[in-house]
Amino acid sequence: MEIDESKLLRCPVCEAVNIDKGKHNRCRRCGSSIYKHHRFRTEKSWAYLITAIIAYIPANIYPMLITEKFGHVEESTIFGGVVYLWEHGSYPIALIILFASIIIPILKFIVLIYLLISVKYPIGKEKKVSKHKLYYLMEIIGPWSMIDVFVVAILAALIHLANIQIIAGTAATAFALSVFFTLLAARAFDTRLIQAYK
Amino acid sequence: MTEKILCCHECDELLRVPQTRKEGRLKCPRCGTTLLRQKKGMVEIMYALSIAAAILFLLTNYFPFLSFHVVGNTSHANFMTSIVYLFGEKDWLIGIAVLMTTVVVPLIRIGLMLSLFGPIYHGIIPPYTVFALKVLSHSLPWAMLDVFLVGVFVSMVKLVKMGTIIPGLSLWAFMVMVFVMAAMQVVFDPQPLWEKVDERRRERELA
Incomplete structure (x- = not known):
């Protein structure tokens, strides 16, 4: 046949x-x-991605963790938390948070933007297979940026004693939203486009 | 000789594979992605692992997860405590995110695996196979138990300086569950199941 x-x-x-x-x-x-032929080939993925990038801004500006110690309130942002951990000698934890909350999300944005542009315009023509690998890698490391949100949730649940309290800040919500929308953006990206625009 | 056509799910390369091919790994000649695993005993291993995962899931949610002591103060947390607490504080979005990724989606996945591989192990292909396989395929990126485990470790290290931390039985069960779920993901190969669905349809059309 x-x-x-x-x-x-x-x-x-x-x-x-x-x-x-x-x-x-x-x-x-x-x-x-x-x-x-998607009528909106890349638009859906772009929309999710832009939402994720917008949500990533308050995630870095607002406090992630609010610590109340004996009436004394301390707020720390994502980056502030990394710096604090580094200065106090928790190097591995500082690196984990740095990777999960800062490097991985930004890397994901860049990779997705590159992939979305490269299927419409002739960029990186010869590197067909590596683009698939790039996408695959991004899908694998994506969920790991949730670490900080989980840490905040666990700390907030465990530490609400009489004189010490930890509260989840606005940034935690924004960050969770950002991760959620990057996952959607990655799912919405049609990998077949990589082949179609060779 | 009959052939079947396969299409690489990473690079869309078309391949012709003889229908009689039974075992062994098949890699895409263009991009090197594994297309067929066809390991012997996949169904048996998956059945065993999903039973183990279900038991561990119950243990994780029943026993205390972490306890924390600071001078005169003690607080206990179960696995679900953080979620209940987040809802109590009206942090709806984070609450829902943690609930979905660490409880609901993993539970759905374990349940579907059990209800798929249980009957298949006994030689029955359940009528909901197509539905179950579709849900399993779509839900994969939303199960984040392994990420949560790292989150637990990070928060333990952060808390060590503040007071005493006592890991509960549930934490051990949870750690084993994460490994069991990872093993399931490595062994799980939907292609033979899809082929069984195809076979059944063909038989029905002939009858």
């Missing part, structure tokens, strides 16, 4: 190979819609 290879579509959910039937394709096996 001869099959026209250009008329084959891969289901993004179950990876079954489907034959292209025109406008609306549904996977023969799992019933998920397969979009051959």
Whole structure:
């Protein structure tokens, strides 16, 4: 049986190979819609990404942790927390937080922006496979930026004693939102575009 | 000889693979992604691991997680305490985020794995296989137990200077659960299950 290879579509959910039937394709096996040509190819991913970047700004300006010690209130931002840990000799923890809360989110923004631009404009033409790896890497390290939010949640739950109290600040909410939207942006990015715009 | 067509999920390279191929790893010739694992005993291992994960999940949520002592003061926390506390403080968004990523999504995943591999182990392909596999595929990035474990370690180190920290039984159960869930993710291979769904459909069409 001869099959026209250009008329084959891969289901993004179950990876079954489907034959292209025109406008609306549904996977023969799992019933998920397969979009051959997204009407909004990259716009959805852009929208989520921009939301994530906007949410990342208050996440860095507002305090992440508010510590009340004997009536004395102390507020620390993400970066302030890293500096504090570093100065007090907790180098590994400072590095973990630095990576999870600052380097990974910014790296994710840059990688996504690069991928979104590179599928529309001819940038990095020869590096087809490495772009897939870049996307894969970004998907793997993405959730790890949630560490700080979890730390804040655990500390806030454990430390509400009579004279010492830790409260989650505004930045924790903003940061959780930022991570959430970057995950959505990564999911919305159609990896097939990398191949289509070679 | 019948062939089946595969498509690499990373780079969309088309491959023709003989239908009779049964075991062993198959890598994409273009980008090197593993396409087929076809390990022997995948169903048995998955069944065992999902039972273990379910038991550990119960243990994690039943026993105390962490206790904290500072001069004269003690506070205990269960696994869910932080979530309850966040909701009490009206930090809805963080509360929901922690609840979803550490309780709801992992529980759904364990439940689906159990209800899939239980019947398949006994030779029945349940009617909800397609639904279960789809949910498992979509929910993967939202289960963050491993991230939460690192979060626990970081907060323990931060608290050590303030007072005494006593890890509870639940923390040990949780640590084992994270490893069991990671092992599940390594062993889990949906492709043979999708092929079983295909086979069943073909049989039905013939009948």
